Amino acid sequence: VSGLLSLLVGISISRRMSEPLKDLTSGVRAVARGDYAARVPEEGGREIETLIEIDTRRVDIKPDQPALLAAVPEVLRQGRMILPTLMRGFGPYPQGCFGWINRPEDWFERRAAACLYAALVADTALDLIGASERLLVEGRFAEAEVFVRALASLRPDMTVYTANAHNDVSFGALRLIDPTLTPQGHLVRVQPLDADLDTYRNRWQAEVAASAERTAA
Template identity: 40%
Template structure:
């Protein structure tokens, strides 16, 4: 089908919309900072604010050419409950505090990790606990024909009025899906949630065409097709698999943003769930195949650790940060996780600086070392054996990627030099003429000897040797 494609990427902290030709030329892009709001007595994602921004963005895109298709991408820790055209329960903010009794009661119902590939996570990061909390708050939540719509598919519903669900969204640490069984989890069936999931579509399937209100408000053609959409990390995985260095190989992809998501792409159909440890999840790709993954809030930690200082991906300080790495290593400047409790490989540990530098450049260099050490550990946990690719915001941090290349000596490490990898992944589902506009760049590793530094870091965390079980470090102060 001819015409332009809009890709909508609804992240946790930022949202993006981009306009594309079918062969992969980006014509326009806009972004939006998301807020948390209150609705029905609980913290929600700002659907009204995002929608207002989308209306303005789509109106701008409509003036640039004929839009024929829209496909949404979003994170996996939100959903809406809808009844026909009515929104029954707005998507909950997954960082909202939930009462201890709600969490405790819910966890008595959860399936084993070996069943779902979904660990027990804090706050509302497991979608099941959000549904449990909503049922307690809204007694008639699932009366009539109410259905559960994952966050990417919420936007497909909002554009078309048609409610669907999709496997990459259901398989993103939700507790609702069994990756090996390729079906809703036993808990989801017992709780009645499986029967309330909106009909299952593939990510590239057409859900419907634009509602008249959207066509009138934006100037987009009424016949614009809206596709089901997918989980953001899986869009990154699709984009990565387009590169010849990754395609049909045993490779690992690290998608960096608010979350650092490390995925192993291989032809193995039954990943070893038990080797992942804390922070490990088993995602599901667009074909329903399990993808061993480890996640941690790397971007959020970088923000916290950097404060108002120098960010590790700031290009004007690239050379200075690289030059500072050697002194940081020799002085033992080090960061122990975690500054975002409840997530990642060390969910119960308190973050700590060791030999904290006063110089802001050296502080940034230490943050880069920390991000690389955590990513190196994630790669070990997912069983990375071959090529490694880094995409997203922190692929632009030379200190981070060059240190990681050194830690992963023997595995060629590439960075994607195209900004819109998620969008390209989504676009690949719709276009047979798509070609990559950017190539991968092989990273030169830094020349430092990091073996002793890495060993000290692992020993401080109770991981004395590579591949040893992770022990939670809970005694350190922040």
């Protein structure tokens, strides 16, 4: 029985590992053939996946961007923020305990706060790896204006760009093989938010530290 169980578990794990690799391989091969419209599946961390689903809609919906940007001043003024982490054991705050501070009722304010949270976590992670000079944001979050512009504000010493294509990771891998390949998209330099995110970040960091102390007590 134990041997059969081990076999079934092994098959299950094998499928979970092999299927995404098959999809990725298929996407990369399509790009290699010149099909730059091909989509390569994105496999992100559970925290970002959960973050996007906070309001059951994604934060990168293009028609919503003006309203999300307009919601930022009120989010900052009221100190509305999310504390990490939505998925314990991962990210720069693996032992954090998720929670809202001054959770807004407004639909757009909640999603704007979610974007600011993602930017704060990304900023922390970039500090941990010593990132400097230039930063490229691609994929889904490249179209989330609050996120990318907040990140540009939080990291004034870095130049932040977004890519308008959705196959940049696979294309970058292909260029390691063939440097003569010409990118089909272009980079856009991100303009920082016109807002005081330093104060917001300082308060967020203080709240994160206080939450960690309460958890440890």
